[in-house]
Amino acid sequence: MNERFYRALYRIRRVEEEVAKAYPSDKIKSPVHLSIGQEAVAVGVCEALKPEDIVFASYRGHAAYLAKGGDLNRMIAELYGRVTGCAKGKGGSMHLIDVAHGVMGSSAVVGTTIPNAAGYAYALKLRGSDALVAAFFGDGATDEGVFYESLNFAALKRLPMIFICENNSYAIHTHQNQRQAISNIAERAASFGIPAEVIADDVIAVYSAIDKAAKAIRSGAGGPFFFECMTYRWKEHVGPGEDYHLGYRSREEATKWIDNDQVRVAGERLRAPRRASIEAEVEAEIADAFAFAENSPFPSADELWKDVYGASTA
């Protein structure tokens, strides 16, 4: 398990570092919202899910996409706008999708996928499936009305879903305290009759909590469950750089989180040679993915007109 966690964490971190490195070349013409610093949430959650389970993410969705098994080559190609991308270059970084691996998409409009996740969970329940849905969203999304409307519906219908609030304290540059009278997101969810918990930035803690909830849902005890996962974004809101100079947060604040870097902590649980070989494998995979993107063609002009409508089923 330690090896799996470390591989997943290290892989996400390194993919995003490479994205940040490539960004100034202008080859990635897509706004990127990096999850660097927040990897433990996606990994902890997705390691507890089964392949047939589903995740919905936000525009900050690289980590969830990768953690759930989304194809790396197709992700990088998508960022590069290539036809081999997971959405043929028609989505970009904010709209990653991998249907085969249960990544059902992400939206650039905050909060939008929360009710979509609930709807998917409703369908699973209606069809008697024992799969479940995890919905990822930020603390900012919990400002939106649709969040509460979705909680109510999910609780009402006892949906097989897990709400994952990635609370990194900020919505762009605005702290949670400047947007919410009380920082009690989990409690608010609980007020809908949903079991809710706050979890520290610790990949094993996240995994254990989700595993327990997932097992409860699969055993027929029903859902939904709610987890507020405390985390921190190291990089700027959008783009490859850092933004401590803007003054809305301090580097000291970040230091506390960086000292608890879950990628490092997970790595230290492994013996050095084993760790080195995992890293080497991941590095090779990432190098291949960037080469794949670089060598892939852009979509041809006729692709502009495809996918607007589907075929008639009549």
Added chain:
Amino acid sequence: MNREATYVEAIREATRQEMERDESVVVYGLDVDDPKAIQGTTAGLLEKFGAGRVFGTPLAEDAMTGVGIGMALAGLRPIHVHIRMDFVMLAMNQLINVAAKSRYMYGGQVQIPLVVRAMIGRSWGQGAQHSQGLYSFFMSVPGLRVVAPTNPHDAKGCLVEAIRTDDPVLYVEHRFLHFQKGPVPEALYATPLGKARVTVPGTDVTLVGISYAQTECLQAQRYLEAVGISAEVIDPIWLSPLDVETIADSVAKTGRLCVVDNGWTTCGAGAEIIARVMERLQSVREVKILRLGFAPVTCPPTPTLEALYYPNGRTIAAGVNDLVLGRPTGWVPEERKEWKNIEFKGPF
């Protein structure tokens, strides 16, 4: 006198001066008080006017629009800022069902002097949900006014007019226009409601460009001039109320009308403009028409498809050339790099 300023500076100055003049003016919206201050358009306002009159909000577009309506009912003049028009979609209920209708529905006893600033436009592969110019939705609703200034002068004047108007106004700003520079008088002035402007006079064809499309039309005009076609370029400025007269007068002269929209053409602003002009001219003279806009597909972020999706100076010139010659010629002008627009760079 000939002071130059950017579009961003013009918006900021109009806001500051109106707030100084009228203490009922309030600015609010997501991130208006953050370090980036909505591309700088709201920078310094918090320091000057305090947190009562300048405030950031939770992410709650629908409720915050309703709050703006409430403030307006109580006599304030709120300006609600959205960094993207796509997010205004979350506020459609309050804007269309309440703001637009209140004056009428209450028999003229109330007014909603709410300004909704909404940015449109692409840059850096923004893709499907961060690029839409949906102002034509609002044009079809009585009670709402819609304005889309294209230069810094009008950016200031139209915002002042929008603030002073006793009705809800959707104020549309294209991100590519934000850093354009131009003459902006320092003194306060208002750009009158519902007046279009002939930007470049011409004789062969009337070219109407909405919002950023105005810039592309000005380029097209130069490409056309080089092949001997004289285009009269019109900036409608206000989309609701729309100055059909200025456009129809021009078309009465040229006999040809091309409208370039900064959105999709189906049920778009161009469709409306052409219909209104044709209603006037149908028994006066024969008119050839063309409407251009986004390709009727969802906006792709990948650069090769994005280039095909948006009309540009060259494709507009090509379309207008065929309109004037009355047949498809396949002519597309050679690109003149020196006429190219400012380039946007990520990560915006």
